[in-house]
Amino acid sequence: MFFASDNAGPAHPKVLEALTIANTGYASGYGADAIMDEVRDGIRTVFEAPRAEAFLVTTGTAANSLILATMSKPWQTVFCSDVAHIHEDECNAPEFFSGGSKLTLVPSPSAKLTPDALRSAILGEENRGVHGPQRGPVSITQATEKGTIYSLEELTAVTAVAKDFGLKTHLDGARFANALVRLGCTPAEMTWKAGIDAVSFGGTKNGLLGVEAVVLFDPETAWEFELRRKRGAHLLSKHRYLSAQMRAYLADDLWLDMARMANARTDRLVAGLRNTSGIEFLFEPEANIIFFSATRGLHRKLHDGGAVYYIMSGELDGDDPEEMLTGRLVCDWSMTEDGVDEFLALFDR
Amino acid sequence: MFFASDNAGPAHPKVLEALTIANTGYASGYGADAIMDEVRDGIRTVFEAPRAEAFLVTTGTAANSLILATMSKPWQTVFCSDVAHIHEDECNAPEFFSGGSKLTLVPSPSAKLTPDALRSAILGEENRGVHGPQRGPVSITQATEKGTIYSLEELTAVTAVAKDFGLKTHLDGARFANALVRLGCTPAEMTWKAGIDAVSFGGTKNGLLGVEAVVLFDPETAWEFELRRKRGAHLLSKHRYLSAQMRAYLADDLWLDMARMANARTDRLVAGLRNTSGIEFLFEPEANIIFFSATRGLHRKLHDGGAVYYIMSGELDGDDPEEMLTGRLVCDWSMTEDGVDEFLALFDR
Amino acid sequence: MFFASDNAGPAHPKVLEALTIANTGYASGYGADAIMDEVRDGIRTVFEAPRAEAFLVTTGTAANSLILATMSKPWQTVFCSDVAHIHEDECNAPEFFSGGSKLTLVPSPSAKLTPDALRSAILGEENRGVHGPQRGPVSITQATEKGTIYSLEELTAVTAVAKDFGLKTHLDGARFANALVRLGCTPAEMTWKAGIDAVSFGGTKNGLLGVEAVVLFDPETAWEFELRRKRGAHLLSKHRYLSAQMRAYLADDLWLDMARMANARTDRLVAGLRNTSGIEFLFEPEANIIFFSATRGLHRKLHDGGAVYYIMSGELDGDDPEEMLTGRLVCDWSMTEDGVDEFLALFDR
């Protein structure tokens, strides 16, 4: 009953096997390994983007920050949702890597940027000459930090606003696969065909040990990205061990299978919770992460029963058993049906 | 006959096994995994430093830059050898992480800082009020980038100069183990007992997939380091896979065994080369990395024979067969005696 | 009828005289001039703070950014009002000087931080371990960017919240004097007695050519400030010309006289406007800067009549004469009663 995070579960056994297979003989370092050539080809194929460039890093924060720094100037501001991971959970990494650019937080009730709110935010900047920050790229998270998912229409409408102002777009795809299999579309449709210029293509939350691919649809930005990656100390010398993970991820659609498994368990969980009283979803659960409101008493019962998940607002150890607290449940690829059922059974105790 | 780099060989099989063993069940992320608790204890034991703090990152550049940034201020200058890795091969990462501090290059003929040269360099700064940079930490590489090794006396003499001026000291230990087993001393003797405040304790060049430990003997610097690590995007979510590597590294002295193997192969190589004409060592070979001078013709013969190593100055494909070029040979733990002998045999063809 | 800005009017003649008087013989540079000694003493006297340190820079942005950088760490966030000058009009200078810290915008309907809103914002950060930004200093503008003024009670209540969390406080006093004479209190009462740790003590908007004093009540922060000032290229070599301005500013309460003149003209203007129909104040006019709403038609009439001021929202050259646009009027020390009356007379045309 471990619903704390999708980075707390194990990696897929095939990924471990891939590491062992890669661990023979010598291989050129720093991204010049032969496996990376396969990975690059694989990503181009998956994204139907033969000119795209792909790079690997070990954290989503690195992928996001390095892409945004490459896309922006330090006197600009990055537009993102007010609950964006790049704002809330990266300890100022975007500001650090960019050399001091700002984030403009766009009010996003369902964690999704809306065209109107984005347009209003963009209009609010770069209208005071050199005095205010200049407009920079737009960063979009899919699936969002709150478990909602942009439809292709919504995504395209948001990037269209960015394009109106000549701004570049970044997709934070820490849960890219979870969104993709839910939408049932292709990676191309969810990225460059929808107006996205660069993607943090997440692997870590979806069964890898720690690899994120950076996909740049504009190859002219690649060299700057490479220099920024090295300068940020994110170019691994024994790079083959990143390549091997990503090759295994793409092989035989393992990445899609794992996302489907995570989503299926989440669906089972949501269905169960809908049959339960005392629970309110704070966002429509569409991916593999659920935010729900319940009384402290109920949260305590669940925790006492052995469920592991985070309380996002308030303290579990407070006085009032009736106070409403927010809980977060995440299913990763390794979550079992039994695990879900066991958790749901706690409600009936 | 692959002598290109000690980050081109495979990881030790025990390290791969450790990953597989660690890959079960759920584990808290971001360094809160139970294996990391063991690693921390292990490092404290190895270094005889019960109050030390230890952290893991995936690259030596990250370890170096984050430590130096934690130790310094952006208006300071870091003192290092003029061939220091932090100067030559990190694409300005130290300047980036520190927010713009300088490096003062101390002339170091054998790649080792000498007390006199260091003192002279330190005296050359912080003598012009606010106009020049202020004195910052001293960074020392052991074994050096050129394969030489500080004796404990030399090391202590260098740190004593730093202490005279109240400056902190950093040890870039990308090849820590290779130096340690050569000196036959303890990790404590080569670090805090010799006046070192913080260590980049290398693992990647010595048989891991990609893990370096940061060892801070002053625990009061730990929290700032942690924040800098996160802000630098170097805190891995599925941290257990770093912890597992480092646990395996320390277990049963695997790290020392691997360094001994690398050094022994280098010794065999050096002994063979000393019996060869046409070769001149540019630095006394003391660790597992050798710089030698030879004619282009000889380098070509070796390459044509299948040897793989870097030409550090000049082009292999030049005209004059008599021009002297510098070659670099590195042995990692996985180098075999046969590999060495096969290479040496090329000279007699 | 020039109401565009208080940095558009002339400097006071006494200030020009002071420059000429200072322009004889040799003087040590970089702040070591004898006049600066007098200025330091003068500021200590004015602020009743014998241990305070004082420094001069040429822009308010430099004063603000250098103080905030000295007070904070790059992984922190600075709390300020959502209309703070440091956020809106400094082109990311605070982020630049701090090395990438964030600004957390506190909703402030009257441009004044309230204790509750500030507390809520502070509680919203530094509650996610290393993941989110850490809490940094609180920056308060007095008089605010919208022409409102904190009472001493309000000011103290805000700084008390900061103190509850151990956070430092900065006062952006670009219009310090205008607020001070309105409150009728002492500089000490409006700063350190009210819980302020450092002040950007404005001179440029109040009759100088271009000098702001930085007043640090904690002298232990002074050396870092000095290094940051030099590194920011804000230490003037012929510093005596800054010192001379500030000495003249403080002499015979010239600074207070100029602020009183600016405020008195604003009062006359406000009184006149209150007798006018078609005008609505967006903020209660308390200092020397007024924001008002009027139809495009009225704004056009005023502009056509020769009034010079900024339209802050919307375009003067739009179609609809009934659309409401925001105008901004600022009186500096040199504004005349005739200028005000002439402007008011435009309404009756």
Added chain:
Amino acid sequence: MFFASDNAGPAHPKVLEALTIANTGYASGYGADAIMDEVRDGIRTVFEAPRAEAFLVTTGTAANSLILATMSKPWQTVFCSDVAHIHEDECNAPEFFSGGSKLTLVPSPSAKLTPDALRSAILGEENRGVHGPQRGPVSITQATEKGTIYSLEELTAVTAVAKDFGLKTHLDGARFANALVRLGCTPAEMTWKAGIDAVSFGGTKNGLLGVEAVVLFDPETAWEFELRRKRGAHLLSKHRYLSAQMRAYLADDLWLDMARMANARTDRLVAGLRNTSGIEFLFEPEANIIFFSATRGLHRKLHDGGAVYYIMSGELDGDDPEEMLTGRLVCDWSMTEDGVDEFLALFDR
């Protein structure tokens, strides 16, 4: 007998007058004043560069750092002499403004870059892929920090090396005028016709209160420069007072007259010193700054006699009267013949 620095003397009375004349009525701020339009035209005329853009800042460090930041990327290195002001006396400002670029120090015995040494330094970088810093702009100081002057041929030969590698060139002209009148050439000949892309055109050391012009021969870099200037807090609101100084500087060749005065006094001083025993010039005195070696005893006699100048190496208050110490003498425009003669007379006491 004040030879300490050319920023210790007074500003020219015409400059003070210009300030007073400019101090009437209202003027748009932030560089939009009408005087700046005249200054821009004046600079274009003086430099025979109708497309050049010109901006004013208050310190040479700001001019240098902002230009270099505009010309470079944070992962590059700036090539400069090993005694360059940007390296020695700007407290890491170039590294700060550029976001962490490096300076590569080119050995320059007479403080002048030579084509061979520069070429060698350039070849030493950008030859290790992403590992080392990439090649950035070349910064040249004219007149140099040691009082030597590049001939036009020397200057062109140095910039030709930069152009061979496609690198941009910056001229640090803190003593631009002193060099120019010595060479007897035109500003165009000493800048863009000699291959210079941007100039820090000094005024402060040559009779202004504190103004340096930035001249960008490539107008496409202007907007980035403007944003960097604002973000660096170097855009003055009451900009007219900078403009007025620069207008006065250019009017009737005041700037050239002042430089000729400073140089003539230096010539008189050098001629006198050549007739003196016990003095040795460390660099050929060509501009208005002299470095000389003399015994501690002689330095003491001069200081005791009332001469004011800096001892650049060693301590005046040491024991050995025969030890050789380096002194520095600077003449500014206001130095008198009597001042020089009085100083020279001290030698005969």
